[in-house]
Amino acid sequence: MLRARTLAAVTAAAASGVLLLPSPAQAAGSVHLYKIYYDSPGSDRGANTSLNAEYVQIRNTTGAAVNLRGWTVRDAANHKYTFGNFTLGKGKIVTVRTGRGTNSSTNVYQNRGWYVWNNDKDTATLRKANGTWVDSCSYNSTRVDYKWC
Ligand SMILES: [Ca+2]
Ligand SMILES: [Ca+2]
Structure with missing residues (x-):
């Protein structure tokens, strides 16, 4: 259960459009x-701008760049x-967009011609280069357009 003060902070954050829920994984620090x-x-309809408005985000809450x-x-x-060679700084988020574009320090592109x-419903799975499982995130709803993992 969230304590009242925490809940109030979360509610305020949600109202401002920023939702940061504490979780054990984040408390310990992880890439997720x-x-x-x-x-x-x-x-x-598959326009590149539409494809790029579809994305998955990965966050690094460890104390070091990865x-x-x-x-x-x-x-x-x-x-x-x-x-590719991409460094995710500590505390940073990278957005993996579905369509075509030029990679930057905050956005990378799958260069697809259709949605992924x-x-x-779907499940995203993040793995290290050696195949080690890192994180998964599933959703099963058409009532909202996004999922906080
Ligand atoms: Ca899919
Ligand atoms: Ca749509």
Whole structure:
């Protein structure tokens, strides 16, 4: 159970559009799936801007930068994205967008021509380059367009 003061803080954060829920994993510090925006706003007709409004985010709450080279993100149908040489700084979030674009320090692109995250249900799985499981995040709802992992 959340204590009243914590709940009030969470409620205030939610009202401001920023939701940061404490969890054991984050308290310990980890690299983990943070959010999946799986139903791109508007009609899903495959435009690159629409594809790029579909994304999964990965967050690093450890005390050090982590190089994600070779790490993979897969959906339930085994569509795979493999990170190139990408350093995720401590406390930072990287957004993995579905469409085409130029990678930066905050955004990387799967360069796909169609959506990868199903609008009804799917599972994202994050693994290290050697295949070690890191995190999974599942959703099963069309009532909202995104999932906080
Ligand atoms: Ca849509
Ligand atoms: Ca999928």
